[in-house]
Amino acid sequence: MSRAKWWTISDWLRENPGDPDVPAMRDFLTRARRSHLEYGRDYLGWGVFVLRPS
Structure with missing residues (x-):
């Protein structure tokens, strides 16, 4: 599932x-x-962090 979703x-x-x-x-x-x-990030090997107000 994408971050946009x-x-x-x-x-x-x-x-x-x-x-x-x-x-x-x-x-x-x-x-x-x-x-x-827990699982998907291991296969991507990278990350993107975006800060949004809660």
Whole structure:
């Protein structure tokens, strides 16, 4: 999953805090990021860091 998709989901979560899908989307985002950091990054061999306000 690309970082652009992570940002889109993060933006959606901030803009729709009362939506009933928030818990599932937050869980999906957390699992996608963790999977990338634990497994995907080993195969890429590099990283890009972008700071965004929370």
